[in-house]
Amino acid sequence: MADYDVIVVGCGPAGLMACGELAKRGVKVLGVDKSPDLGRNTRTASGYCFVNQPFNNCVIRTEEKPEENRTYMHFDSLGFSTYYTGIMQGVYHSYMFSDTGKWWRASTTKKPFYNLFNPGQCKADRYEWAQKKGAEFLTETMALRVEQSDKEVRLTVRTNGKNRVLTCKKMIASDGLSSRMAKVSGANKSRQFFGKGPTIEYEMVGVDMPYDRGDCFFFGAKNFGGMAGGLIMVPSPIAEDAYRLETISVLPASTGEAIIEHFTKKGPFSKWFKKAKIVDKSGAMVEMLTPMLDPAYGNILFVGDSAAWLECLYQSATMAGYMGAVCIEEELEGKKGFAHYKKFWEDHFEWVKNPVRMADYMKRVMFPRFFSVKELDFLFDLSQKYPIVMEEAEATPYDFTTMVMQQFIAMDEVPDDLKDRMRMVITADMGVLSQLIGQVQKS
């Protein structure tokens, strides 16, 4: 007899949600994670959250309950809700800064582009809830290998240097991007690898950002002492003058640290950081694999980032964790739960069926590949002349670039050849983006 009905490998937002929901439904479940404290977020996460607007084919409706110190997140179309006890803050301005210091800004007046949340608090809330529902957890435990037969899954784990085998009827692999379970089980074999890159994050307080608070994207060799890369600076909800700075660069991982150090200490914008203090540092390696088209592999269901293109984000990892629990329970009851999950996966994450959406997710960080410094400066000057102010905007990572391109295409002063390039940007797929990345790496 198997030790557990279900073992969940990896307890991030997807795994914690799955553990709690399975326990609530009376399923004997064990969550396994290598980290010692599941109520903390130790990996880089900027804090973007897209609520009250469609994102991955789901609108999360928020409901504030100050008397409970909670914001309820209603996933109405899927029939479940979660709560969150941290800060939620709307962001109404978005900036890009070019190599010469010129800038572009878009603003909304009615609805924020997105909300900021605290990923650590979100995990703490889900962990507390899952424990209350009766889920069992094994922390500081690394899942090493997995084998499966028709009837059970055998998982080799290591705790305090000792290996042992745990068995279950079905397994959820929610061990995130670069999933080890996907590699060792063979589930990755049909996925295409597009590369990987490091990111380093500094969370800083006392940042003297001279414009209205918003997210800022910096690019250009001058900003980074001649190193190729980019940097995103996102407001942090911990204080009005707090920001999270995150690098985008190629390997080796030390490039990320070199970029952020140059940017904050020596670059043209270093005056913003004269009085700033680092309150937190984190990092992550971002691996790009095409998504799993079928996230079930034998008796293992891959849920959240483990099966995704880049990232589901906390909110959609939570949604995937919930649906993973629902569908695994169906499988345990002898129903076609995995087919149900595959349908959910295809219906919600557009890149499963439409590969252009993979490219769309990356375009925002590729502006300097699409346009020269001179062209960007010309466009940024135009955006100062005709300020981009909207009541609301489609500004999720998938739609942001199209929104910006359409703004420029509508301006009479933009020459036709640039407008044609912008139309190309809107439709570009991963083949086009790979060529552009390749060109830069060769040069």
Ligand SMILES: Cc1cc2nc3c(=O)[nH]c(=O)nc-3n(C[C@H](O)[C@H](O)[C@H](O)COP(=O)(O)OP(=O)(O)OC[C@H]3O[C@@H](n4cnc5c(N)ncnc54)[C@H](O)[C@@H]3O)c2cc1C
């Ligand atoms: C630079 C960066 C910025 C981001 N910004 C945002 C943002 O602004 N907003 C947002 O919502 N999301 C953001 N994300 C994405 C977000 O963090 C992920 O989409 C989300 O955490 C995915 O959840 P998950 O549960 O699928 O996986 P993860 O959160 O990655 O959880 C995986 C878990 O598995 C555990 N694990 C891994 N391997 C093993 C193993 N072999 N054995 C045992 N345990 C294991 C890990 O310890 C971890 O707890 C960002 C990510 C990065 C890298």
